[in-house]
Structures are given as C-alpha cells and as structure tokens.
Amino acid sequence: MLNPKIGIIGGSGLYKMAALQDVEEVQIETPFGSPSDAVIVGTLEGTKVAFLARHGRNHTLLPSELPFRANIYAMKKLGVEYLISASAVGSLKAEAKPLDMVIPDQFIDRTKNRISTFFGEGVVAHIAFGDPICHNLAGVLAEAIASLNLPDVTLHRGGTYICMEGPAFSTKAESNIYRSWGATVIGMTNLPEAKLAREAEIAYATLALVTDYDCWHPDHDSVTVEMVIGNLQRNAVNAQKVIQETVRRLSENPPPSDAHSALKYAILTQLDKAPTATKEKLHLLLQKYL
Ligand SMILES: CSC[C@H]1O[C@H](OP(=O)(O)O)[C@H](O)[C@@H]1O
Ligand SMILES: Nc1ncnc2[nH]cnc12
Numbered sequence: 121m122l123n124p125k126i127g128i129i130g131g132s133g134l135y136k137m138a139a140l141q142d143v144e145e146v147q148i149e150t151p152f153g154s155p156s157d158a159v160i161v162g163t164l165e166g167t168k169v170a171f172l173a174r175h176g177r178n179h180t181l182l183p184s185e186l187p188f189r190a191n192i193y194a195m196k197k198l199g200v201e202y203l204i205s206a207s208a209v210g211s212l213k214a215e216a217k218p219l220d221m222v223i224p225d226q227f228i229d230r231t232k233n234r235i236s237t238f239f240g241e242g243v244v245a246h247i248a249f250g251d252p253i254c255h256n257l258a259g260v261l262a263e264a265i266a267s268l269n270l271p272d273v274t275l276h277r278g279g280t281y282i283c284m285e286g287p288a289f290s291t292k293a294e295s296n297i298y299r300s301w302g303a304t305v306i307g308m309t310n311l312p313e314a315k316l317a318r319e320a321e322i323a324y325a326t327l328a329l330v331t332d333y334d335c336w337h338p339d340h341d342s343v344t345v346e347m348v349i350g351n352l353q354r355n356a357v358n359a360q361k362v363i364q365e366t367v368r369r370l371s372e373n374p375p376p377s378d379a380h381s382a383l384k385y386a387i388l389t390q391l392d393k394a395p396t397a398t399k400e401k402l403h404l405l406l407q408k409y410l
Pocket of ligand 1: 130131132175183206209308345348
C-alpha cells in the first residue's frame with residue numbers, strides 16, 4: 121500500500137532523494153492536469169514518503185509553467201498530510217549567507233501569472249493565510265537541523281520569503297525595495313504552493329537553501345544560475361540529511377496542525393447548492409464537508 125503521509129517537493133538542484141528505498145514511480149492524473157513529473161514513492165527511515173521534483177527531474181519547467189495545482193492535488197491524492205518544500209533562494213540579508221538554511225514564516229506575493237486556488241466554478245472558499253507556514257512542522261524541521269550540527273551552516277528561523285514571477289532575476293532597484301520591506305529571502309515558487317497546500321489541508325513548511333545574495337550586495341557578484349547550482353549542489357547533501365532527520369522525527373511524533381482543518385470555516389458556498397461538476401472535481405478536498 122502506498123499511503124505516504126509525508127511529501128517532499130524538491131526544487132532547483134534537488135531532483136531526487138538518494139536515500140529513498142523500495143522506490144516506486146507513480147504517474148498521477150488530477151482534475152488539474154499532470155504534475156511536474158512522476159511522484160517517487162519510497163521508504164525513508166522506515167517511513168513511506170512521496171517525492172516530487174518541482175521543475176521535473178530534468179528541470180524542464182519554468183516557475184511560471186509549474187502545474188502547482190496538479191502537484192498539490194497529487195500529494196493529497198496519495199494521502200500526504202505534511203509537505204516539506206526544499207527551495208533555492210537568494211538572500212536579502214547580509215547575515216543569511218550562501219549555504220545557510222532559512223525556515224521562513226511569511227511570504228510576500230510578487231507573482232503576476234499564477235493560479236493559486238483550487239476553488240471557483242461555483243464553489244467559493246477563503247482560507248486563513250495570516251500564518252502561511254505550519255508552525256509545528258517548521259519546528260520539527262528546525263529541531264532536525266539543530267540536531268545535525270551541520271558544519272558551516274547557520275539556521276535562520278523565521279523571516280519573509282518574497283515570491284517573484286521570474287524567470288529573470290530581480291533588478292537592483294527591486295532587490296533593494298524588498299530589503300527595505302525587511303524581507304529575508306527571495307525565490308519564485310513557494311507562495312502558490314503554500315496557498316494550495318493550505319486549501320488542501322496539508323501542513324506546509326519551506327526549507328530555504330541560500331544560494332546567493334541576489335544582486336544587492338556590494339561585495340558579491342549578481343546572482344547567476346551557475347552560482348545557484350554550484351552552491352545548491354554543495355548544499356543538496358545537507359538538505360537530504362535534514363529531510364531524512366525531519367521525516368524520522370515526524371513519523372515518531374506527528375504534530376497537530378491547524379492546516380489539517382483549514383477548510384472548516386473557509387467555504388462560503390452552500391455546498392448542497394453548488395454545481396455537481398465542481399463538487400466532483402473537488403471531491404478529494406471537499407468530502408469531509410459534504
Ligand atoms: C535556478 S535559480 C531560480 C530558480 O530556483 C528556485 O527554484 P526552487 O524554488 O524550485 O528551488 C527559484 O524559485 C527559481 O525557480
Ligand atoms: N536571487 C534569486 N532570486 C530569485 N530566485 C532565486 N532562487 C535562487 N536565488 C534566487
């Protein structure tokens with residue numbers, strides 16, 4: 121039986137989990153199309169987990185092309201309740217240096233071209249998103265990092281992740297505006313994912329892996345893909361250790377999460393009056409409330 125309760129979405133540079141055993145590739149179809157790639161279901165620390173390469177295993181999808189809804193729906197369909205997102209980010213603060221890890225607790229949306237809701241077509245819901253990251257899942261992630269004592273890696277707990285559209289990196293003027301807003305890191309992917317995970321009642325936390333200083337730092341070159349991938353390859357080993365230890369802790373002691381009941385007070389539509397086709401499409405998300 122598959123039924124992984126823990127999902128991992130790997131971003132730039134993290135296209136597979138080397139330690140996964142008894143691996144099965146699962147092609148999942150969803151009402152929102154196909155996910156970025158097959159989901160790899162396997163065992164990590166004796167626990168079933170589901171791994172998905174966000175941009176595809178050969179990195180063929182731009183941030184704006186990512187099938188965010190299909191990716192999260194696929195995780196939900198497999199039974200995932202906790203989702204860890206590993207993501208490359210640029211640092212907007214001097215103290216968060218390349219190879220450091222950040223567990224953000226806020227987002228600012230600078231995307232322009234993303235669909236970040238499952239709802240519509242006759243079913244209206246507004247999830248609470250004041251605290252977009254699951255505090256308890258982030259706590260397990262932080263404890264896992266602390267327990268590993270990784271050399272040369274500082275953990276920064278909390279902070280704001282700016283989610284930009286891309287694919288071009290920011291201008292210096294933009295980067296400095298984000299700094300003036302007090303933001304900590306910048307990336308192109310995590311905000312739509314976090315919103316959809318919340319709508320799907322999946323606890324979500326981001327493990328942000330700092331790869332560069334974006335383009336604002338007077339003593340560092342502006343970000344390039346070469347810089348990002350070089351640092352992420354160095355960091356990917358650490359990221360996998362962190363994920364493995366997080367999975368071990370989660371399976372021993374799965375924490376409660378407000379995300380698991382996020383739709384309880386979010387749906388405005390009287391579901392008995394909602395269009396049947398939409399209720400069928402969203403059955404996986406709505407079934408508890410029908
Ligand atoms: C390769 S640099 C830009 C790219 O890297 C990050 O991806 P992910 O969040 O999937 O690790 C960033 O968001 C951009 O998509
Ligand atoms: N500087 C940066 N801006 C946006 N996304 C990134 N991913 C990694 N570094 C980034």
